[in-house]
Each structure stands twice: as C-alpha cells, then as structure tokens.
Amino acid sequence: MPATTGASHGFAAFATLLIGTMFSKFVWEILPPLGELSLLVVETVRQFGVGVPASRQFAGTLVVMVGLSFLWGVVYHVGRH
Structure with a gap:
C-alpha cells in the first residue's frame, strides 16, 4: 500500500514542479x-x-506549485473519503 500512495504523491510533486516552472x-x-x-x-x-x-520566476513557480499542491490535496482527500 505505501508504494501506491507514495507513487501518487511523488508524481504529484514532480508534476507540480514541472507545471509550476512552465507557468510561473x-x-x-x-x-x-x-x-x-x-x-x-x-x-x-x-x-x-x-x-x-x-x-x-522562482516566486511565480512557488505560487503555481502551492496552488496545485492544495488542489491535489483536496482531490486526494475527496477521493479517499
């Protein structure tokens, strides 16, 4: 179970980094x-x-990353409960 949960969180972190850099x-x-x-x-x-x-650029990246991480957390929470 930790491998699947960790993999989804790891993918989300990597995706927010890439998307945050692109849209900063x-x-x-x-x-x-x-x-x-x-x-x-x-x-x-x-x-x-x-x-x-x-x-x-770094400040803009942080804004996008925090926003996407929050959204990912909400979607994950709603999906789990």
Whole structure:
C-alpha cells in the first residue's frame, strides 16, 4: 500500500514542479499582487538564512506549485473519503 500512495504523491510533486516552472510567468501577467506577495515571502525567508533564490520566476513557480499542491490535496482527500 505505501508504494501506491507514495507513487501518487511523488508524481504529484514532480508534476507540480514541472507545471509550476512552465507557468510561473503567467502569475506575473494574470495576478501580479499574488506574485508580489510570493516574492515578499521569499525575501522574508531569505532573511532567516535559507538559501533560496529571490527572483520573479522562482516566486511565480512557488505560487503555481502551492496552488496545485492544495488542489491535489483536496482531490486526494475527496477521493479517499
């Protein structure tokens, strides 16, 4: 059972990484305030010594990845219960 559950979660994580990277530029075109908020969060995390890049592309990727991960979690929860 853990292999099937782990495989679906692993696929979801990999897919959100790829999709997030591809669609990161659209965050800045469609929802610039959300991109700015994400960039602010990244810069705040950097102040604590975490070595993450503070670029618009990375911040946009995070927005898409978090959104897709949340959606994946909701779909998984609804499917399981």
